[in-house]
Amino acid sequence: MRVAVLYSGGKDSNYALYWVLKQGFEVKYLVSMVSEREDSYMYHVPNIHLTELQAKAIGIPLIKGFTSGEKEKEVEDLKEVLEGLRIDGVVAGALASEYQKKRVDRVAGELGLESFAPAWHRDPVDYMREIIEIFDVVFVGVSAYGLDEKWLGRKVDEKALEELIKINKKYGIHVAGEGGEFETFVRDAPFFKARVVFDEVEKRWDECSYSGTLIVKRAHLEWKDAQK
Amino acid sequence: MRVAVLYSGGKDSNYALYWVLKQGFEVKYLVSMVSEREDSYMYHVPNIHLTELQAKAIGIPLIKGFTSGEKEKEVEDLKEVLEGLRIDGVVAGALASEYQKKRVDRVAGELGLESFAPAWHRDPVDYMREIIEIFDVVFVGVSAYGLDEKWLGRKVDEKALEELIKINKKYGIHVAGEGGEFETFVRDAPFFKARVVFDEVEKRWDECSYSGTLIVKRAHLEWKDAQK
16 A cells, blocks of 8 residues: 655654554655745744654655645645655544545545545544654644643653643643644654754744744754664 | 656756746656755755745645665665656756766656656757846855855856856856856746745855855745735
């Protein structure tokens, strides 16, 4: 089974990749859709380039597809990217979002591809436990009541999970962040040949929207084998 | 004819792209091979990310393939990337390098693809005149006697070409930079939907090796249509 994995660099797409690699699927490409009109570059939204660092650490080619950002056009743009690949299936990190799942399933169906979502409808707490076990992963974005600036850059570990469970009870956030409550970044995984090391980070916090982002200004790869 | 264009962001790969678009070929992907072990990120070798900005301006998906950097492995890595694409041909910006041309031809042959090199064996001066006419292009690297720091960031125009011809006569450099005498960056072309604008640049000059690089620290896209 030759597949492309939709890849954003967070826990869900890395979990999806982890799962298909474990099944012995041949992962030909990682696919990342970025908004065309984003005025971003480096200092503005530097984290966008971190995905490339991860792809390099993994050693699988990364396809950056561009989309106008309009919701429906996005599906067509993704289809256009996948249509040119010699693959049998597409893999997404969808957890519980029907909207996201349906879109990918539709594109896959139209292209005659199988569609996989290894984490689909997993129990959030159970899923987070597995994430913690497999990955070195940190919070790089938070956007929910109960999650403050202190969460930015924090490691996703058992203690963080316990707090998330408490905040879930109090404010109703999704423990695995499926509602956009937080964004994560995977710095290391069993299939990474190098670790992503953050050299310089900056927390940006917006009190009005009660949300924030960890901006990674500099990062590098630390290769796991002896060779540099 | 569905093709992938080997793309580095300089004049040659943009010329190759220009040519195939003019032929009415369907360009499915731009393919950029980057060295895996380059310790680079942002501040270190920031220009590597400029290719993505160009791809976004062009609106064609960019595939970043990773290679260990060993010469022979590089060909295999490129083959691996191309092998997964539903294309009929591959396009390279090769001018006069037999080595480069042969490598791409071999990979294409093994994959049953046609191989195109639109600028192959063009007269250098004639070719440069066409480049000047079509592109907004600047020197971002120089590495040859006769080319000093002042060339970094300079526009490739008729006046620069005349000087290159003179330096060619004096020191024997290749007028189109085929021997690595200089590197260029295309900021605008007829097929760009946005211009690349440099916001902050820095010249790095090494007197020992008599070579230098224009580091683009910040850049953004300026869209040509009314919409932002």
